Amino acid sequence: MSNANDKTKFNTKARPNWCPGCGNFGIQSALKRALMELNLEPHQVVMSSGIGCSSKIAHWINIYGLHGLHGRTLPIATGIKLANNNLVVIAEGGDGDGYSEGMNHFIQAARRNVDLTYIVHNNGVFSLTTGQTSTTGKKGFVSNTTPFGAIEPPFNPIALAITAGATFVARTFSGDINRLSELIVAAIKHRGFAFIDILQVCVSYNPEKSYKWYKDRVYNIEDKGHAHTNRSSALVFALADNEDRIATGIFYQSERAPYEDLLPQIKKAPLVEHDIKNVEIGNLMAELI
Ligand code: SF4
Secondary structure (H helix, E strand, O other): OOOOOOOOOOOOOOOOOOOOOOOHHHHHHHHHHHHHHOOOOHHHEEEEEOOOOHHHHHHOOOOEEEEOOOOOHHHHHHHHHHHOOOOEEEEEEEHHHHHHHOHHHHHHHHHHOOOOEEEEEEOOEEOOOOOEEOOOOOOOOOOOOOOOOOOOOOOOHHHHHHHHOOOEEEEEEOOOHHHHHHHHHHHHHOOOOEEEEEEOOOOOOOOOOOHHHHHHHEEEHHHHOOOOOOHHHHHHHHHOOEOOEEEEEEEEEOOOOOHHHHOHHHOOOOHHHOOOOOOOOHHHHHHHO
16 A cells, blocks of 8 residues: 555556647646545556547556446446445546447436546547547548548537436546646545546647647636536536637536445445355356357
């Protein structure tokens, strides 16, 4: 076990190979800072990640991690939480991973209100595969897959999360590490499905949306008098987004029993602490062979 005050306890020996200037560095710093702030130890936290530049973060933060399949970070995180609901579970991935490949998992996890934190590095492009338009790519975005410009409007993850049943919905941008760290702390403390959409700078495949581009456009909805318990107001701000003005902050937060609290099987103890010496799985295995 590490020293509680050791500020390096979440560092790994391996160094990230993201492009210089990538917004993922800020997200990684904010996450480590949040875990320190919460006085967590590396063995208490598990991360699942999908596929993409962002998802490699699971290798570069000293907690338990599972780098899974494309679009499947949420079912993996849900499984981890149900196996041991004492753990802090974080699911990470990009917009390509979660809003394109894994969209239905996003909706179902929000609806179920599984107690986990879902962090999406939203850069509007499939970056690891060298630049294809994703669901959050802006209309007219020129990429390998849209050489004449994307003809579809971008998807609105905040509005979807609110209507699907997420009980914590927030957004910030990867250049504001202090705010991001505060939001991650609030998300982890929240009991239920906590979702943070992070506007992430990709300097290589979406350079137009630079740090300056975001700084000139983001605003905080709390400064506009929004109360995060007001779902209707949250939707109004979410739906008002456009390419010139982007709302950030905590859109919505409410209390609802998390999914695992409703499962009688784990009411007394986490699944991993159940006595399995009389459990016979031979028949089940035989069926699978
Ligand atoms: Fe970051 Fe984009 Fe480089 Fe990937 S391609 S590491 S998202 S800057």
